[in-house]
Amino acid sequence: MVKNIFLLLLLVISGSCLQAQRLNPAGYAQLQQQQDSLQYLSQQTFGGKDEDTRQKACDRLIPALVHALKTPYSFYFPFDSLKTVSTQYPKDSTFRIFTWALEKDNGFYRHYGAIQMNTKDGQLKLFPLFDNSDYAANVDTVGDNKAWFGCLYYNISQQHFFNQEYYTLFGWDANNLRSQKKIMEMLRFKNGRPIFGGPFFSFAEDSVPKRTQNRFIIEYKKDASATLNYNAEMDMVVYDHLISQTDEPGKKYTYVPDMDYEGFKWKAGKWVHVNKVFNDALPQGKVPVQQPLDQRKKNIMHPQTEEDMEAEKKAKQEQQKAARKKG
Template sequence: MVKKLLLSLFPLLTCVLLYAQCPDAAALTLLRQQQDTLQHLSQEIFNGKGNEGRTKAVDAFIPTLVRALKTKYAFRFPFDSLKTVSIQYPADSSFRIFSWALELETGFYRHFGAIQMNTPDGQLKLFPLFDASDYLSNPDTITNNKSWYGCLYYNIVQRHYFNQEYYTLFGWDPNNPRSQKKIVEMLTFKNGTPVFGGPFFSFSEDSVPTPTRNRFIIEYKKESTATLNYNKELDMIVYDHLISETNEPVKKYTYVSDMDYEGFKWKAGKWVHINKVFHDAIPLGKGAPTPMPLDQKKKSMMHPKSAEDFQPATPAQKKKKQ
């Protein structure tokens, strides 16, 4: 009995011990109820019937999420039951980013998101993210939250340089029926507001230098897999070198990995391009980062079918398959 009581109190006790200030018991109960509603709506966004059903779920999800986040100290609530919504934190927990995707019947995607700041008084400070990726004539540009290059974020790497914090964001865009993309860009805050992109991806050390980029994007075949992530052991960004499998370099949807790797190394406030990461065979246990940002066995954002696509199979289901 005592053990059960301690287990039931553990989330609240942990919250108090780690953060000192958290939602009170009544607020936690309300947040859990709102999380249940959000979980249902997020699954409808993921596998609802047609554009109308999924769009309707998005339209209900956004205000419900905002209402939940308005709860004082809601930043401490993890919303960890939202399996189709990515929630990423930097090392300093100064903010968190929510991002999710809506697949249209055409096979194209729209992205939604928000940055919630970790405020000292627990009040909500939120920056909604408006996906403008389809309207950016030049994706290599500096944007704000109102002209966001929409994607699902799967990692944040924090760097400190000259009294400023730099947050490197890694995102995945299912894009369209023929190709998908991965994006890495810098997030900074100017006068307290988010700025996406900037001249942080340098190719100055290449044998034939090319202009510095504001964000780095790889696009490749829909059915293929490509890495773009931070490798903690190597302390650098590593990504797959891509080639056209049909020798048509202008057609990005034909690009696949050739099992070679390029990268970026953090030097003097920039990510500097490394043309070849591994000059020999990759040592055992020291390979490149996980190739997909999300566990595709549990969650296939490219081809959503049912809740089973992003939820672990129960023991009964596993037994039935056997």
């Protein structure tokens, strides 16, 4: 009897603690009101009539967002009405990242953002992100939130290795009038602080190995569309192979996809480059043919890797051997 009462008390206390670690109705209502103001400012930052209007809206958006986030347990408020502000969460929900972009009149973009940690006591722990990409001659860097390679994040993939969590960030940079970029980089936390970049992109298994990179970036033509993202079904990163449309490899703004695909596999704490992912793509570096490919032969939902193709080939050979023996 005493044991049952003790267990019941434990359940009540645990339930109370869980309830306390959530946004209360008053806080939720307050954040809803603040979100209306944030929505207006974010829209002006994105689509204001000129750079001055956009910059002023952005300058007001930053403190307004920080003020809203100071509400206890604000981490549990989604801010889903802020359509021009990207909010991304990792699988373990230990933090979230806000990012947004401001277009300059010259066609270049500056990015803003912040990492909000999911704290146990609901108090705000925030790391503002300072876009350093326009001032860094070397993009293959490792830095903290004060030396951030600015972009708009659209996905986070979480990896685990040797009792540490690693977060792969996928971002888009509208860049300038001629080209755009997609960025893949690692985020980890050291002594509770964010570290962006690191030697996690290996090309050691390529036929001609290259040095390990701290960050992976593809740049391509402004009006082209290129993929760089984590494919959960394949458990790997897949991206478009790019070639120069004008046979000028030194000019990234001429690059377009050639219907071939490359990727990265997570192995022993690194993203290891895979030179060819799909079996039905064009040979690397070849310009797409004028006649469209037979789409009936393409199965994007269940693409094959080179390993899958080799296994399928061996299975067919075994079947042929068995058939010959029977004959």
